[in-house]
Amino acid sequence: MSEHAGENAELYALGLLDEPEAAAIELHARTCEECTIRLEEASIAVADLCAAEPISPAPKTLESRVLLGAGIAPKRIRHAPHWQAVGAVAAALLLAFIPAWVAVDRTTLARSDDNRAIARLAAGPFDRATFMSPSRQPMDAKVLYGPHGDWYYVVVMHPAPGMHVAYVHGGRMEMLGTVSMHGESGSLYLPINHKMEELALLQGSRVVADARLVY
């Protein structure tokens, strides 16, 4: 195919072309920057449409089927690049030499994060947004955040175990962390220096509330 993909780029991304047409577009795009860009834009739009559909967790067995099929040995699964592996080993060695009484548990870490959040709240101005349920009812959950979007503190009353916070942007969600439980309440401090305009609370893969942040 010597001619540009044109509107066939969108039809390709939507899966509307037959195999010879699709193959021709793939071949042409390899040597045409203009068509590559158009194909990429169309693909992102389709991926965003797909991401807005219900997401089902893939069966656990699929990962091993795919990776073993690719000839990736199980021991290499989840391995990061070499330099990251070296770092992990160094960290493990360091931890091995730390006395037990120095080791911190999750609760201590969470309390430490709460202390940092409280210090932020006490030290300067902050904004807040309420999480709303799918039926647009306010929930007993809020996010307090720096006016410049440099930190976030999510507080939830009566959180379910394993509740996650995600950043919603660009048609996708990015997991930020898990809410730590403190009796009847839960919290998550996020020292992220990035203006996030929408956060979601998730229970498993289900979104139970969202909050819109205004700066």
Added chain:
Amino acid sequence: MAHAFARREAWAFAEAYRRFGNLLYSVALNVLGAPQDAEDCVQDVLLRVWRRPGAFATQRGSVRAFLVVCVRNDAISRARSGARRARLAERAAQYASLDEEPEIDDFVEQRRVREAIAQLPAEQRQALVLAFFQGKTHVQIAQELGQPLGTVKSRISLALRKLGSALSIGAHS
């Protein structure tokens, strides 16, 4: 990760599955309807990509978008070779009335996309809904709407470009 994925480094392939496995499986499942068929589809596509040098070029940019389109196109091919699914009609019905509140889990994403779809001109929206949510070919859509094939192709193309632009702007505004 995109560069490492293009170089076919094992860790990047594993990482891509870790990040996008659920999405890819869901894309296949939403088209095919049967979990086993969806698993086979995802596995076949990923292994095809992995084994073919140059299948993904970094100029393509997004590994996520590339894999989603590969999986979806393969799933559509499989579905077309079999019986049409009632599931497509069910999903299309969700979009028949754009005023209703969505009753699905990822309502934040759904709402954003629905709002963007609702902004499209009616004839473009209709063509996109038939193509994406009902899985109809542009030939079938042309027949159903009684419009020339070229017109339908243009409407679908314009609809997707506008949608992509709207979602992109919405994500950065």
